[in-house]
Amino acid sequence: xxxxxxxxxxxxxxxxxxLADQAVGANSSEPRxxxxxxxxxxxxxxxxxxxxxxxxxxxxxxxxxxxxxxLELQRVAVHRSLTGAPEELQLDYQVFLAPRELRVLEMPAxxxxxxxxxxxxxxxxxxxxxTVAPLxxxxxxxxxxxxxxRPDQEPPQLDTSAPRERLLAEAVVGVLLLTYLAHVYLVLPxxxxxxxxxxxxxxxxxxxxxxxxxxxxxxxxxxxxxxxxETAGEVVFAPGLAxxxxxxxxFAPLSDDLAVFFARSRAEFFASDPPVSDARWLVALxxxxxxxERGSA
Numbered sequence: 282x283x284x285x286x287x288x289x290x291x292x293x294x295x296x297x298x299x300l301a302d303q304a305v306g307a308n309s310s311e312p313r314x315x316x317x318x319x320x321x322x323x324x325x326x327x328x329x330x331x332x333x334x335x336x337x338x339x340x341x342x343x344x345x346x347x348x349x350x351x352l353e354l355q356r357v358a359v360h361r362s363l364t365g366a367p368e369e370l371q372l373d374y375q376v377f378l379a380p381r382e383l384r385v386l387e388m389p390a391x392x393x394x395x396x397x398x399x400x401x402x403x404x405x406x407x408x409x410x411x412t413v414a415p416l417x418x419x420x421x422x423x424x425x426x427x428x429x430x431r432p433d434q435e436p437p438q439l440d441t442s443a444p445r446e447r448l449l450a451e452a453v454v455g456v457l458l459l460t461y462l463a464h465v466y467l468v469l470p471x472x473x474x475x476x477x478x479x480x481x482x483x484x485x486x487x488x489x490x491x492x493x494x495x496x497x498x499x500x501x502x503x504x505x506x507x508x509x510x511e512t513a514g515e516v517v518f519a520p521g522l523a524x525x526x527x528x529x530x531x532f533a534p535l536s537d538d539l540a541v542f543f544a545r546s547r548a549e550f551f552a553s554d555p556p557v558s559d560a561r562w563l564v565a566l567x568x569x570x571x572x573x574e575r576g577s578a
Contacts (some may be wrong), residue, residue: 304402305395306330314411321381322355325388327370327406331395335402337367338394351378351413352386376413384413457532478508479571486567489560501563504548508570521545531573538566 310326317323318436331337337359345354356373374388388409395402482504489501507515509525522543526536542563 305402307404307406309406311409317376317411317413319376319418321376323411324373325372329370330365331366335395335397338396341394343391353377378413380413380415382415386413477574478511479574482508483567483571486564489564499549502549505567535569540568568574
């Protein structure tokens with residue numbers, strides 16, 4: 282009987298060892314359970330022992346993510362051996378809770394499935410606790426600087442003297458440039474216009490009435506002759522009109538009108554019974570001469 286009992290005990294032990302060799306196992310390397318605050322990353326490592334013939338069901342692995350949780354699973358990594366068998370499961374959690382007092386959180390339990398022969402198996406790794414501390418104590422010291430929130434600090438005063446001086450210098454240069462441009466494009470043309478012969482004649486003739494008396498009419502013709510002479514630099518008569526146009530080609534569009542002007546002027550001054558000239562025509566001719574004179578500047 283004693284020998285039979287010993288034989289049975291030995292057989293049972295051998296059977297248990299054989300079954301143990303065919304069962305999956307795990308050794309969990311847990312992180313410390315204390316001293317964490319918001320933002321810390323906690324890593325849990327689980328060493329796996331997988332018998333030949335079994336393979337890990339990837340769908341049984343926990344999924345990273347889970348937004349809004351106090352403890353969020355950030356990364357799941359399976360480290361394998363050279364044969365492809367899983368050797369270690371790595372789980373990285375991040376703390377997203379900022380409590381006002383010490384809180385206990387749990388890294389959740391993990392249940393893994395293994396498929397294959399001789400039969401499918403399940404491995405459960407239990408939960409693991411850890412504590413999360415507040416960043417600051419709930420009731421800080423009442424000493425100055427540690428109690429209520431302090432007022433906002435005044436912004437630093439920047440020295441703006443150099444930019445203001447540079448801006449002032451740029452403004453002075455801008456004013457000088459604007460003054461120069463106004464002088465070149467406004468004052469000089471206006472002043473030159475008033476100094477031009479036909480410009481001065483137009484200023485004198487534009488107030489001429491439609492039917493002036495003979496003295497005023499003759500004075501108007503004299504004004505036009507004086508403008509022509511000054512423009513040509515010599516006395517211009519009717520026979521010299523072609524030479525005047527050749528030297529002053531800008532007046533070429535008015536060559537016919539200037540010929541009519543000379544004819545009417547001769548009649549005005551030398552005819553025994555001069556016809557009454559159209560004063561409006563003379564004023565219009567002077568204005569057209571002024572425009573050609575001004576456009577050539």
